[in-house]
Amino acid sequence: MPSPRRLAEATVELCIRRPWATCVCVLAVLALSAAAVGGATAWGAGAPPVDNGLEIWFLEDDPALVRYRQFLRDFDNDEVVIVAFRAEEGILRPANLDLVADVSRRLAGLPEVSGVTSLATVLWTGTPPDDPETIVVERLYTPPVRDAAGVAARLDSLPDLRRDLLSPDGRTTLITARLEVLDDIDERRGAILAAMERELRAAFRAAGRDERAWAWAGLAVGNEAMNAIVARDSALYSALSLLVIVLCLWISLRRVKAVIIAVVAVEAAVLLLLGTVLGSGHRLNLVSMILPSLVMVIGLTDSVYFLTTYYQDRPRLEGDEGLGRKAAIVRSLGFCLLPGLFNSVTASVGFFAFLTARMEVLREFGLFAGVGILFAFACSVVVCSAGCALVDVSPPRAGPVRSGGAADAALAALFRLVSARRRAVLAAAALAAAAIGSGLWLLRVDSDPIDYFYEDHPVRRDARFIEEAFGPAAPLEFVVRTGRPDGAKDPRVLRAMARLQREVVASEALVGNALSLTGVVERLTELIDGRARIPDDPAQVAQALELFYDPRGNDDPLHLIDWPEERQARITFRVGKMSMRQVEELIERIQARARALLPPGTEIVPAGYVPLYLRLMDYLIQGQISSLSTTFVVIFGIIALLFRSWRYALISIPPNLLPVFATLGFMGYAGIPLDGATVLIASIALGVAVDDTIHFIFKFRELYERHGDPVRATEETLRSTGVAIVTTSLVIALGFSVIALGDLRSMAYFGGLTALTMIAALVGELLVTPAVILCFVPPKAPAEAARPGDDPPSS
Numbered sequence: 001m002p003s004p005r006r007l008a009e010a011t012v013e014l015c016i017r018r019p020w021a022t023c024v025c026v027l028a029v030l031a032l033s034a035a036a037v038g039g040a041t042a043w044g045a046g047a048p049p050v051d052n053g054l055e056i057w058f059l060e061d062d063p064a065l066v067r068y069r070q071f072l073r074d075f076d077n078d079e080v081v082i083v084a085f086r087a088e089e090g091i092l093r094p095a096n097l098d099l100v101a102d103v104s105r106r107l108a109g110l111p112e113v114s115g116v117t118s119l120a121t122v123l124w125t126g127t128p129p130d131d132p133e134t135i136v137v138e139r140l141y142t143p144p145v146r147d148a149a150g151v152a153a154r155l156d157s158l159p160d161l162r163r164d165l166l167s168p169d170g171r172t173t174l175i176t177a178r179l180e181v182l183d184d185i186d187e188r189r190g191a192i193l194a195a196m197e198r199e200l201r202a203a204f205r206a207a208g209r210d211e212r213a214w215a216w217a218g219l220a221v222g223n224e225a226m227n228a229i230v231a232r233d234s235a236l237y238s239a240l241s242l243l244v245i246v247l248c249l250w251i252s253l254r255r256v257k258a259v260i261i262a263v264v265a266v267e268a269a270v271l272l273l274l275g276t277v278l279g280s281g282h283r284l285n286l287v288s289m290i291l292p293s294l295v296m297v298i299g300l301t302d303s304v305y306f307l308t309t310y311y312q313d314r315p316r317l318e319g320d321e322g323l324g325r326k327a328a329i330v331r332s333l334g335f336c337l338l339p340g341l342f343n344s345v346t347a348s349v350g351f352f353a354f355l356t357a358r359m360e361v362l363r364e365f366g367l368f369a370g371v372g373i374l375f376a377f378a379c380s381v382v383v384c385s386a387g388c389a390l391v392d393v394s395p396p397r398a399g400p401v402r403s404g405g406a407a408d409a410a411l412a413a414l415f416r417l418v419s420a421r422r423r424a425v426l427a428a429a430a431l432a433a434a435a436i437g438s439g440l441w442l443l444r445v446d447s448d449p450i451d452y453f454y455e456d457h458p459v460r461r462d463a464r465f466i467e468e469a470f471g472p473a474a475p476l477e478f479v480v481r482t483g484r485p486d487g488a489k490d491p492r493v494l495r496a497m498a499r500l501q502r503e504v505v506a507s508e509a510l511v512g513n514a515l516s517l518t519g520v521v522e523r524l525t526e527l528i529d530g531r532a533r534i535p536d537d538p539a540q541v542a543q544a545l546e547l548f549y550d551p552r553g554n555d556d557p558l559h560l561i562d563w564p565e566e567r568q569a570r571i572t573f574r575v576g577k578m579s580m581r582q583v584e585e586l587i588e589r590i591q592a593r594a595r596a597l598l599p600p601g602t603e604i605v606p607a608g609y610v611p612l613y614l615r616l617m618d619y620l621i622q623g624q625i626s627s628l629s630t631t632f633v634v635i636f637g638i639i640a641l642l643f644r645s646w647r648y649a650l651i652s653i654p655p656n657l658l659p660v661f662a663t664l665g666f667m668g669y670a671g672i673p674l675d676g677a678t679v680l681i682a683s684i685a686l687g688v689a690v691d692d693t694i695h696f697i698f699k700f701r702e703l704y705e706r707h708g709d710p711v712r713a714t715e716e717t718l719r720s721t722g723v724a725i726v727t728t729s730l731v732i733a734l735g736f737s738v739i740a741l742g743d744l745r746s747m748a749y750f751g752g753l754t755a756l757t758m759i760a761a762l763v764g765e766l767l768v769t770p771a772v773i774l775c776f777v778p779p780k781a782p783a784e785a786a787r788p789g790d791d792p793p794s795s
Contacts, residue, residue: 078219080218081193512687
């Protein structure tokens with residue numbers, strides 16, 4: 001059976017035997033991928049499809065997602081758009097109230113809007129001044145407004161709603177539009193918001209006001225803003241990564257032909273990947289937006305390794321050994337192919353480790369990132385082999401890849417330092433990693449999507465404007481479950497709910513208001529017998545509610561009860577900006593109070609989208625642990641199999657784990673949270689950084705087996721592979737650093753921290769790996785070294 005080395009050389013020989021035919025085959029495959037990409041982007045007329053909806057993070061059968069969908073069926077959609085505008089003269093003026101009515105009418109007229117809550121749509125229950133014996137239920141006012149003072153008096157009789165609709169100073173109002181529950185909401189959200197924006201501008205224009213004198217917020221607004229950023233930044237990342245790659249390639253390769261070959265290889269891999277992703281019906285999202293840049297940057301390392309090794313080997317192979325150019329290509333690239341394959345496999349396995357995550361978005365990312373790395377390796381082998389055969393890629397006359405130059409002298413000096421102080425190097429590395437890594441205890445987890453945006457982003461500015469005007473405004477939903485028909489109208493349940501709301505609002509500084517069925521019952525009872533209370537008799541409760549609700553149909557504009565069963569009631573607390581951990585603690589306190597107040601057989605559970613984010617926070621922790629541990633075990637297990645030695649696997653651990661834990665510790669000290677983007681850093685950095693270690697150990701083992709001297713083998717390895725290691729590490733670091741230029745703060749953290757980790761890994765590779773080898777690999781006895789007549793593999 002042929003040796004792996006011979007199989008590798010045969011693969012290269014197959015690619016260069018008929019290079020033009022190889023090129024035609026590659027172009028045919030790329031044409032299919034281009035067709036898939038073109039179909040998904042309307043052949044360049046539109047942006048790639050993007051989806052950052054909440055549900056992309058969860059598996060279809062996830063219990064939290066199942067409960068969320070049930071909540072939507074029971075209480076309507078919680079995806080709302082909150083519109084706010086301010087009038088310095090006061091909202092309760094005829095012209096401004098007419099504007100509120102016009103905006104409400106326009107938004108309610110959109111087919112995708114299920115309802116609008118505003119000063120113009122809420123129902124007022126009371127007695128007319130001229131007929132105090134009659135109780136009426138009608139809209140707070142009917143435009144055109146004639147009696148603004150009367151509207152103000154009516155609003156004062158609805159304190160719960162007033163706090164949700166009018167700011168304390170009376171100058172800002174909220175208009176809330178609820179979207180329909182749509183199966184294709186992620187595809188239509190952008191068009192829905194565009195239609196809403198057109199109606200808002202038209203209404204403000206018609207009122208003679210600045211057509212953009214309003215702010216908006218809500219889950220839908222944040223999702224769509226993130227979609228727009230992902231579509232724009234994914235193209236930005238790819239363009240900047242390509243620019244960085246070309247610059248780094250020119251510095252390292254110094255030949256236009258070589259640069260073109262390397263660029264063609266990585267761009268072919270990116271096109272194959274995008275064709276696979278978009279052609280299979282998937283969409284880009286917050287995480288997968290980095291896939292093109294990721295594959296471009298990581299895939300480039302194979303091409304750089306192949307071409308720099310060919311540069312170094314070609315003079316010896318063609319001069320000293322008298323081989324022809326194609327034979328030299330086969331010999332040189334054949335030597336590179338095996339460690340390159342294992343590098344790609346280990347990197348892919350590192351990404352495939354995300355398939356163990358409980359989050360769908362991470363599973364999808366891991367799958368396509370792993371496939372993309374394998375695409376990049378295949379494209380590098382085929383394109384570099386065929387390209388070097390078609391054009392004469394001669395080494396530069398001067399440059400960092402040639403021996404005896406400044407780079408070689410620097411590497412030689414570095415080796416002398418490490419060799420003389422090997423134990424001190426290891427001790428210093430361990431102390432530094434321990435000092436920085438201790439920040440792990442400070443690392444926090446958060447998944448609030450608004451924190452993905454910078455402070456000056458319109459989404460953050462508008463949300464801040466609303467919270468400054470109204471105080472706590474974000475909805476925190478709970479559902480009170482009684483388990484029996486009409487149980488939500490039980491006086492014992494309603495009294496417990498009313499007391500719970502009062503206690504929570506009074507004791508929690510970040511809770512500003514609460515809204516539930518209890519406020520409706522108390523208001524109606526006040527009109528009937530003059531006291532705002534929850535009646536003791538269930539029949540009186542039913543009588544009061546019949547004034548407000550039509551028993552023949554679901555006409556609950558606020559969706560406070562699950563009609564028609566009426567087993568459950570909804571409580572909405574308005575809360576201020578807080579971390580997800582703070583929200584979790586608040587929920588626990590509210591549930592503890594509720595357990596003490598609610599009658600037996602009744603429970604309160606958190607509902608809406610907040611529990612999904614809390615579950616996501618747990619998944620982030622689990623995903624970090626599972627992906628990192630899986631990546632660690634599989635990668636170092638593969639290294640042990642590759643070299644058939646646990647010693648080499650153990651040698652490769654310190655230089656790769658120390659930078660990862662140091663970065664996580666730095667995140668803890670810097671207050672950078674672990675979220676949907678930064679959770680990727682550790683596993684990606686470990687899977688990528690280990691590539692250089694494999695190259696180093698592969699070369700070291702060859703030299704060590706040849707003459708048995710670990711000191712000499714380490715020096716020769718460092719001086720022969722050091723330039724390639726430095727080059728590829730810097731290319732990867734610079735490639736990731738461009739992600740820090742995007743408009744999403746979490747992705748900027750991801751790009752900058754991953755680049756920092758790669759620089760730390762480079763330092764570990766140049767210092768820690770040689771020091772570990774020198775400390776733990778003993779010299780061989782002369783009889784164990786290769787005999788002089790042996791034919792060692794080419795380098």
